[in-house]
Amino acid sequence: MLRFEEIVHRIYLDHNATTPLLPAVIDRMTAILREEFGNPSSVHHFGQQAKAAVDDARSQVAELVGGDPSEVLFTSGGTEGDNIAIRGAAEALEATGRKHLIASAIEHEAVLNTIKALARRGWQTTLLPVDQTGIVSPAALRDALTEKTVLVSVMHANNEIGTIQPVAELAQLAHERGALFHTDAVQSAGKIPLNVKGLGVDMLSLSAHKLYGPKGVGALWIRRGLRVMPLLTGGRQERNRRAGTENVPGIVGMGVAASIAADKMADEGPRLAALRDRLEAGIVRTVPGTAVNGSRDHRVPNTTNISFDRVEAESLLIALDLEGVAVSTGSACSSGTLEPSHVLKAMGFNAHRTQNSIRFSLGASNTEAEIDRVIAVLPTIVEKLRSLTRTPARA
Amino acid sequence: MRIVVAMSGGVDSSVAAALLAEQGHDVIGLSMQLYDQRGGEQTWGSCCTLDDLHDARRVASIIGFPHYIVNFERQFRETVISNFVQEYASGRTPLPCAHCNSDLKFSTLLERARGFGAEHVATGHYARVEHDENGRWLLKRSVDPDKDQSYFLFSLTQDQLARAMFPVGTLAKSEVRSHARRLGLAVAEKPDSQEICFIPDGDYAAFIERKEPAVVRGGAIVDEGGHQLGTHAGIHRFTIGQRKGLGIASTVPLYVLGIDADAGAVMVGPRTALERVRLTASGVNWIGIAAPARRVRVTAQIRHRHKPAPGVVCALPDGRAEMIFDDPQAAITPGQAVVFYDGEAVVGGGWIE
Numbered sequence: 001m002l003r004f005e006e007i008v009h010r011i012y013l014d015h016n017a018t019t020p021l022l023p024a025v026i027d028r029m030t031a032i033l034r035e036e037f038g039n040p041s042s043v044h045h046f047g048q049q050a051k052a053a054v055d056d057a058r059s060q061v062a063e064l065v066g067g068d069p070s071e072v073l074f075t076s077g078g079t080e081g082d083n084i085a086i087r088g089a090a091e092a093l094e095a096t097g098r099k100h101l102i103a104s105a106i107e108h109e110a111v112l113n114t115i116k117a118l119a120r121r122g123w124q125t126t127l128l129p130v131d132q133t134g135i136v137s138p139a140a141l142r143d144a145l146t147e148k149t150v151l152v153s154v155m156h157a158n159n160e161i162g163t164i165q166p167v168a169e170l171a172q173l174a175h176e177r178g179a180l181f182h183t184d185a186v187q188s189a190g191k192i193p194l195n196v197k198g199l200g201v202d203m204l205s206l207s208a209h210k211l212y213g214p215k216g217v218g219a220l221w222i223r224r225g226l227r228v229m230p231l232l233t234g235g236r237q238e239r240n241r242r243a244g245t246e247n248v249p250g251i252v253g254m255g256v257a258a259s260i261a262a263d264k265m266a267d268e269g270p271r272l273a274a275l276r277d278r279l280e281a282g283i284v285r286t287v288p289g290t291a292v293n294g295s296r297d298h299r300v301p302n303t304t305n306i307s308f309d310r311v312e313a314e315s316l317l318i319a320l321d322l323e324g325v326a327v328s329t330g331s332a333c334s335s336g337t338l339e340p341s342h343v344l345k346a347m348g349f350n351a352h353r354t355q356n357s358i359r360f361s362l363g364a365s366n367t368e369a370e371i372d373r374v375i376a377v378l379p380t381i382v383e384k385l386r387s388l389t390r391t392p393a394r395a
Numbered sequence: 396m397r398i399v400v401a402m403s404g405g406v407d408s409s410v411a412a413a414l415l416a417e418q419g420h421d422v423i424g425l426s427m428q429l430y431d432q433r434g435g436e437q438t439w440g441s442c443c444t445l446d447d448l449h450d451a452r453r454v455a456s457i458i459g460f461p462h463y464i465v466n467f468e469r470q471f472r473e474t475v476i477s478n479f480v481q482e483y484a485s486g487r488t489p490l491p492c493a494h495c496n497s498d499l500k501f502s503t504l505l506e507r508a509r510g511f512g513a514e515h516v517a518t519g520h521y522a523r524v525e526h527d528e529n530g531r532w533l534l535k536r537s538v539d540p541d542k543d544q545s546y547f548l549f550s551l552t553q554d555q556l557a558r559a560m561f562p563v564g565t566l567a568k569s570e571v572r573s574h575a576r577r578l579g580l581a582v583a584e585k586p587d588s589q590e591i592c593f594i595p596d597g598d599y600a601a602f603i604e605r606k607e608p609a610v611v612r613g614g615a616i617v618d619e620g621g622h623q624l625g626t627h628a629g630i631h632r633f634t635i636g637q638r639k640g641l642g643i644a645s646t647v648p649l650y651v652l653g654i655d656a657d658a659g660a661v662m663v664g665p666r667t668a669l670e671r672v673r674l675t676a677s678g679v680n681w682i683g684i685a686a687p688a689r690r691v692r693v694t695a696q697i698r699h700r701h702k703p704a705p706g707v708v709c710a711l712p713d714g715r716a717e718m719i720f721d722d723p724q725a726a727i728t729p730g731q732a733v734v735f736y737d738g739e740a741v742v743g744g745g746w747i748e
Contacts, residue, residue, distance in 0.1 A: 384509075
């Protein structure tokens with residue numbers, strides 16, 4: 001056990017929660033904050049300078065997803081993108097009489113709670129089940145679709161277990177029934193190649209801080225020609241789709257981050273996958289009573305989610321943090337308390353397993369030495385927690 | 396030394412944590428989430444914003460030690476709440492804070508602490524733990540007589556006391572507040588909590604009716620001779636010595652003398668009929684001495700704010716004890732604790748039968 005002051009090097013394995021900013025991102029944002037302070041809506045030089053910076057970022061983000069810059073709408077983050085996509089499309093098409101929404105049961109709260117809010121206001125909603133590997137079956141979508149379905153929202157990659165959903169196939173099914181398709185690509189962007197045309201989606205949301213950009217900014221890609229109702233009304237920024245002066249430093253930071261992510265992906269993906277596999281194999285080998293949750297074939301390269309039998313995930317998370325290792329029990333919003341993971345629940349796991357699982361999400365700074373240190377400390381910590389638990393969670 | 400501090404977000408546990416950190420200990424702040432903070436099915440608005448958790452987190456960040464929230468909703472429900480409801484359902488008046496101390500803070504939380512490498516749990520209780528020359532752990536009243544909480548800690552075993560720390564037990568409340576001000580803690584002027592934490596509106600009856608509708612059944616109010624004087628809406632609404640809410644007109648003030656859970660009856664009578672010199676207790680925990688086979692002179696407290704009354708106590712078989720007071724005591728209430736003192740030191744205590 002280390003005294004707190006002896007923890008000189010903390011190991012960060014929670015990149016699905018957020019990532020550190022890249023130095024190049026900080027440099028470009030600093031320049032904007034210090035010098036290029038103009039309002040992109042202004043006519044003069046300062047405005048033009050800011051407008052150009054935002055336009056550059058728009059192109060960089062468009063390139064990351066294989067879309068056109070005019071299709072990129074900057075938002076305050078992934079949550080706003082999901083809200084605009086779902087509420088905006090639902091409301092824009094309300095008059096057509098289509099009032100049925102479909103999402104998967106393992107969506108992020110940004111989607112799930114938006115769908116729930118619309119359900120309270122009269123929309124029909126269906127949550128698609130997933131199989132035990134955490135993947136939505138196209139057959140389930142086919143059964144759920146009706147002529148009333150206005151929108152289907154299924155995430156590209158899951159935040160807790162990293163599984164990649166068959167978005168292209170699902171989008172095609174939705175389109176066959178005349179429904180729109182939105183995907184939350186917050187956890188796949190920058191980790192695996194993204195192409196809006198290949199996926200065939202109508203809307204795709206992104207977040208900057210999951211790909212080494214700043215917090216408080218994201219983007220929603222909206223297929224050209226598709227109209228969604230704005231959530232914020234006011235000025236005519238973002239082609240009338242989102243009012244309010246642009247978050248120029250954030251947007252510029254996101255552009256740089258997107259551009260670097262696109263460049264590095266081909267090398268970084270396999271590197272992270274190798275580290276992740278090393279971690280996973282090391283844990284499963286050295287800690288008895290462990291199991292990997294979710295498909296190991298169809299998932300992003302940086303994520304593994306592991307169950308530790310007879311351990312409360314909450315305790316393991318804290319014990320690891322006290323050893324200088326940062327992990328998560330699931331999505332960050334519920335990490336203040338131990339709530340059963342809705343993702344693992346949807347996969348059909350029992351109550352105990354939904355509360356004993358830890359997510360390790362790797363990123364740019366992680367090294368083999370760090371992974372080996374985690375593998376070295378885990379068995380002792382788990383053993384200690386198991387030996388002291390008089391009252392294990394009930395199965 | 397690594398120490399877990401149970402942080403409620405109040406000034407006492409905040410200062411307890413801050414003082415230990417100042418002494419150079421590795422402090423880990425843990426706040427227990429004990430019941431659903433969100434209010435029903437509503438999932439928006441109040442997630443993670445509960446003021447007390449926020450206050451605890453702020454203290455940890457100002458002083459500079461890690462702080463976590465641990466979810467003990469299940470354990471709290473299974474130990475403290477279910478006991479609270481069952482006690483009322485059986486016509487007794489429970490003492491949930493004492494159960495919370497021995498069955499949660501110094502058991503489940505202590506287990507967690509040990510998992511995190513901390514062999515001690517500190518709380519903001521006003522009490523003192525000392526180690527005597529015979530190797531016995533002693534529990535004593537706090538230095539501040541108005542704040543003493545040793546009554547609520549009587550059920551801590553020797554093992555639990557050995558791992559308990561009460562850093563504010565040697566301070567007056569005013570000193571605790573001035574420490575908080577000195578350290579720049581926003582909780583310095585925070586009012587003391589009064590009610591049972593899980594029933595902030597103080598309406599115990601409504602809480603029990605929500606949790607366990609089956610216990611709610613009306614019955615008779617009778618006098619000492621068994622004559623019916625009126626009816627009531629459920630025995631959970633009454634406690635021994637209660638005067639208000641009887642709804643009976645009488646020339647002399649009437650008090651609740653007893654509750655017969657089986658018959659669903661509440662017995663009432665004049666104040667003088669409330670007085671008893673003898674009580675028995677079960678689940679007795681001896682702290683200052685081993686279970687005494689012969690009578691020992693003590694003072695005994697039968698509720699939190701009761702002035703300790705002198706008498707003799709001796710152990711009975713099966714973890715029980717008998718207390719005989721020198722003078723009759725009013726409203727000896729089953730379900731409450733009786734705690735025996737020798738001066739400042741807790742001799743032991745048990746649950747009034």
